[in-house]
Structure formats: C-alpha cells, structure tokens
Amino acid sequence: MSVLDIAKGMGVTLGHLFKKPVTVLYPEEKVDIKPRFRGRHHLLKHPDSDLEKCIGCSLCAAACPAYAIYVEAEENDPNDPTSAGERYAKIYEINMLRCIFCGLCEEACPTGAIVLGHEFELADFRYQDFIYGKDELMVGVKGSKWQRREAAKKNKEVNIGVKSVPRKELEGVNYD
Amino acid sequence: MDPWYITLIKAFLVSIALLGGFAYLTLIQRKLLGRMQHRYGPNRVGPFGLLQPIADAIKAIFKEDIVVTAADKFVYYLAPFLSISFALVAFGAIPAGPANSLFGFDPWVMDLDIGLLYVFAATSIGVYGIFLGGWASNNKYSLLGSLRSAAQMISYELGLGLSALTVILITGSLNFREIVDFNVWGMHPLLWIPLIIAFITYFISSTAEINNTPFDLPEAEQELVAGYLTEYSSIKWALYMMAEYVNLFTAAAVLSSLFLGGWRGPAFLDQVIPGISQWPLIWLLLKMAMIVFTFIWLQATLPRFRYDQVMRIGWIWLFEIALFAALLTAALIAFVV
Ligand code: SF4
Ligand code: SF4
Numbered sequence: 001m002s003v004l005d006i007a008k009g010m011g012v013t014l015g016h017l018f019k020k021p022v023t024v025l026y027p028e029e030k031v032d033i034k035p036r037f038r039g040r041h042h043l044l045k046h047p048d049s050d051l052e053k054c055i056g057c058s059l060c061a062a063a064c065p066a067y068a069i070y071v072e073a074e075e076n077d078p079n080d081p082t083s084a085g086e087r088y089a090k091i092y093e094i095n096m097l098r099c100i101f102c103g104l105c106e107e108a109c110p111t112g113a114i115v116l117g118h119e120f121e122l123a124d125f126r127y128q129d130f131i132y133g134k135d136e137l138m139v140g141v142k143g144s145k146w147q148r149r150e151a152a153k154k155n156k157e158v159n160i161g162v163k164s165v166p167r168k169e170l171e172g173v174n175y176d
Numbered sequence: 177m178d179p180w181y182i183t184l185i186k187a188f189l190v191s192i193a194l195l196g197g198f199a200y201l202t203l204i205q206r207k208l209l210g211r212m213q214h215r216y217g218p219n220r221v222g223p224f225g226l227l228q229p230i231a232d233a234i235k236a237i238f239k240e241d242i243v244v245t246a247a248d249k250f251v252y253y254l255a256p257f258l259s260i261s262f263a264l265v266a267f268g269a270i271p272a273g274p275a276n277s278l279f280g281f282d283p284w285v286m287d288l289d290i291g292l293l294y295v296f297a298a299t300s301i302g303v304y305g306i307f308l309g310g311w312a313s314n315n316k317y318s319l320l321g322s323l324r325s326a327a328q329m330i331s332y333e334l335g336l337g338l339s340a341l342t343v344i345l346i347t348g349s350l351n352f353r354e355i356v357d358f359n360v361w362g363m364h365p366l367l368w369i370p371l372i373i374a375f376i377t378y379f380i381s382s383t384a385e386i387n388n389t390p391f392d393l394p395e396a397e398q399e400l401v402a403g404y405l406t407e408y409s410s411i412k413w414a415l416y417m418m419a420e421y422v423n424l425f426t427a428a429a430v431l432s433s434l435f436l437g438g439w440r441g442p443a444f445l446d447q448v449i450p451g452i453s454q455w456p457l458i459w460l461l462l463k464m465a466m467i468v469f470t471f472i473w474l475q476a477t478l479p480r481f482r483y484d485q486v487m488r489i490g491w492i493w494l495f496e497i498a499l500f501a502a503l504l505t506a507a508l509i510a511f512v513v
Pocket of ligand 1: 060101104105
C-alpha cells in the first residue's frame with residue numbers, strides 16, 4: 001500500500017461523506033420492492049366475472065414443501081357459483097409460520113389462483129394469528145392480520161410499508 | 177497562579193467536559209462513519225439521534241456486571257479505573273489560552289515545566305490498564321489481546337517521543353505554555369523540513385497511541401474477539417471506552433499544541449477582529465476538532481495493519497524517520513540557525 005493509494009482512498013471516503021445515504025428510512029419511508037419479491041400470498045379472482053380462480057384442487061398443498069397449506073374443496077352451487085370451475089375451496093388456509101415463501105404453490109396452481117405478493121410485514125403475537133384463511137388472503141384485502149387489527153383499533157386506513165408495482169401474475173392486486 | 181480551589185474546580189470542569197465530549201464524540205463518530213459508508217448513522221433516539229449517547233449510557237449501566245470467578249479480582253477492578261483516571265489526568269497540562277484570559281483565571285489546570293513528559297507518562301500508564309485488564313481476566317483471548325497492545329505500544333512510543341524531540345529541540349522547553357508561545361514555525365525556514373517530517377511521524381504514532389485504525393490491534397472490533405475487553409461488561413467496559421476516547425482528545429490536543437500553535441488563532445484575523453487570535457478555548461477546540469475528524473476519516477478508510485506490519489512500521493519506519501528528523505534539527509540548530 002503506497003502513500004498515493006492511501007490518499008486516493010481518503011479522497012473516496014471524503015467524497016462519499018457528501019453523498020446522500022442509500023438507507024431507506026423504513027418505516028417512515030416505504031420500501032421499494034422488486035417485482036419478483038415473494039411475500040404474503042394473495043388468492044385471486046377473475047377480474048371480469050368476480051369468480052374465484054381457485055378450484056380447490058389441492059395441488060398447491062401437495063407441492064408445498066413445508067406443508068403450510070390446507071385446502072378443503074366443495075361442489076359449486078350451479079346457480080350461484082363461487083369459482084369458475086366445478087368445485088371451489090371452502091376452506092383455504094396458509095400457516096405463515098410454516099411457509100418458507102418458496103413460491104412452489106404458485107407454480108403448482110393450474111389456474112394461477114394463489115400468487116405470492118409483496119407484503120412482508122407479517123409479525124404478530126399469537127400462533128393462531130399466523131393462520132391466514134380465505135378472507136385474509138383474498139384479493140382486495142390489504143395488510144397483514146396485525147396491521148388490519150391495529151388500523152381498525154385506531155380507525156385509520158391500513159398502511160403497508162411497501163411501494164411497488166405488482167407483476168402481471170398479481171391480477172387485481174393494488175399496493176397503493 | 178490561581179489558588180488551589182480554583183485549580184480543583186478547573187480540574188473538575190475539564191473532566192466533565194472530557195466525559196461529555198466522549199459521549200458526543202461517539203455519536204459524531206458513528207454519524208460520520210455512517211455517512212462515509214452511505215448510511216445515516218444513529219437517528220432514532222431524539223431529534224437527529226442526539227439522545228443516543230444517553231441511551232447508550234443507560235444501556236451500559238443496566239447491563240449485567242459480569243465478574244469472572246477465576247479473575248484476579250483486585251486487578252480486574254483496578255484496571256479500567258487506571259485507564260480512565262490516567263486518561264483524564266493527562267489532559268491537565270494542556271493550555272487553552274493565554275494567562276488570565278478565562279474570566280481572569282488561567283485556562284489550564286496545571287502549568288508544569290515538564291508538561292510534555294507528564295503527558296507521555298500519564299498516557300503510558302493508561303496503557304497499563306489494558307495490560308492488567310487482559311491479564312487479570314484469566315482468559316487466553318484477553319491475554320492475547322493485551323499482548324497485542326503491548327507489542328503495539330513498544331513499537332510506537334519511540335516514534336512518538338523522537339518526533340516530539342524535534343519540537344523540544346527548537347523550543348528548548350518541555351512546558352506546553354512555552355512551546356505554544358514559542359511558535360515553532362516562525363524560526364528559520366530550513367527548520368520546516370524536520371518539522372514537517374516530525375509532524376507526520378507524530379501523527380502516525382499518535383494514531384497508534386489511541387488505538388485508532390489502522391492501528392486498532394488491541395480491540396480489533398470487526399473480526400477478532402474483543403481483545404483485552406473480552407471479559408469486561410457493563411460500566412467497566414464503558415470506562416475503558418471512555419479512556420479510549422479521552423485519550424483521543426488528549427492526543428489531538430497535544431498534537432495541536434506541539435505542531436499547530438495550540439490555542440493561538442491565525443494572526444491575520446486580528447486585522448478583522450482585533451485580538452481574536454488570543455481568544456481562549458475556541459482555537460484549541462477547532463484544531464482538536466480537525467484532528468479528531470482526520471482520525472475518524474482514517475478509520476473510515478483504512479484496513480487494519482497486521483501484527484508484524486505494525487512492528488515493522490514502528491521500528492523500521494517511524495523510529496528511523498523520527499530519529500532522522502531529530503538529528504537534522506539538532507544539526508540545523510547547531511550549524512545553520
Ligand atoms: S410459498 Fe412455498 S412454503 Fe409457502 S405456502 Fe407456497 S409452497 Fe408452501
Ligand atoms: S390455489 Fe390453485 S392449486 Fe391450490 S387449490 Fe386452489 S386452484 Fe388448486
């Protein structure tokens with residue numbers, strides 16, 4: 001290491017002193033999430049007919065390496081169908097404590113019903129609060145269970161710390 | 177001369193100032209290091225993180241105070257106090273302004289004729305705190321850590337003393353007040369050559385003295401077990417940290433008193449505001465701030481030297497170059513000036 005190298009290095013550090021830090025001041029600032037980030041799942045609907053995409057086939061549960069998904073299927077009522085197929089998922093639960101966010105459920109799903117989104121603030125206090133049912137996963141529901149509980153308590157809107165544009169598989173999901 | 181109780185009050189105030197300075201230096205250091213690494217540094221506690229030192233202090237006090245069963249208890253407790261008390265004591269000899277300038281009192285705690293020797297002695301005893309702490313912990317990592325410090329100390333002390341010798345030869349005094357009054361740069365221009373060399377070697381040696389990067393072998397906080405600090409926790413650990421930062425202040429004050437004119441301001445400013453270069457405190461603080469900033473800047477830039485590299489730098493480069501500067505000064509004073 002010569003003296004010149006040291007001088008050069010000192011110049012670099014001094015230059016960086018006057019640059020803006022790259023730190024995102026989370027939670028005051030929102031995190032800029034990249035499109036392929038794998039966060040909390042969303043269960044999607046067909047946007048035009050408002051029917052659920054999930055047909056209750058349990059392929060996601062079979063693919064899941066962490067056994068995090070539980071599906072119970074039921075025949076659709078022909079007059080008032082819940083899903084676009086023959087059957088639909090009566091119960092659809094994901095245990096977020098078991099889930100490793102690998103995305104295999106998304107790959108396994110034949111209808112593109114379960115897709116991993118960008119929300120990541122899933123922390124909570126009790127084990128049972130980590131089981132996300134259909135009503136928590138359904139598209140249009142914003143925030144984790146805790147965030148929604150907290151927002152309801154304070155009578156405020158749910159505020160998620162994510163700033164991102166959903167990829168095209170996340171049909172109908174909106175993070176604004 | 178001030179009466180003894182004024183001296184006592186001054187000593188108390190200087191200690192308080194040094195400890196308060198220590199608290200906020202930790203914050204400034206972390207902020208500067210953060211900004212140099214594209215981070216913000218601490219900004220959560222209070223506005224701009226200004227209460228961070230207080231939070232740290234509370235945390236340090238409430239941590240469990242672990243005492244190693246197999247430790248040599250007396251020395252184990254003594255070592256951090258040795259470090260901090262001699263670090264504080266060393267600062268007393270530094271003058272911060274001309275006589276009677278601070279509300280009619282002298283802006284120094286002690287006016288010692290052997291001021292420089294006194295500072296060297298006190299800071300060297302402070303290093304014993306590190307040795308003894310490492311030894312008394314009865315832990316091989318602590319012992320190795322304090323051996324690293326010992327090895328480092330015998331390498332830089334020579335360079336430190338010999339670089340200061342250049343100034344002593346020119347001023348003919350060990351008294352800080354007289355050294356500052358003398359204005360070493362005002363002599364023959366040929367003397368600038370050894371002075372500049374001595375300034376550089378002194379700067380490098382005092383970087384080693386205060387265990388700043390690239391000479392932070394004793395603690396080596398990034399990758400090794402924390403050296404002599406391994407078995408220390410809670411307030412005893414905090415005392416060691418205080419000693420380290422107070423030593424940093426002392427090193428900066430001695431460096432500016434020896435080479436940068438101490439408490440004197442630039443004379444040309446007197447034409448703008450008469451007498452400004454004689455104002456107490458501010459010039460010394462400004463110079464210390466500049467030097468401390470340079471230390472932090474070095475810390476953000478340089479990697480650590482290896483054990484043997486420190487030895488080589490100390491014994492082959494610093495010692496020889498400082499000796500050359502001292503001999504050159506002696507020759508110039510004897511034959512030219
Ligand atoms: S992301 Fe992976 S672990 Fe999580 S539910 Fe889907 S398949 Fe299971
Ligand atoms: S989410 Fe997809 S894979 Fe899972 S049960 Fe529904 S349709 Fe089948």
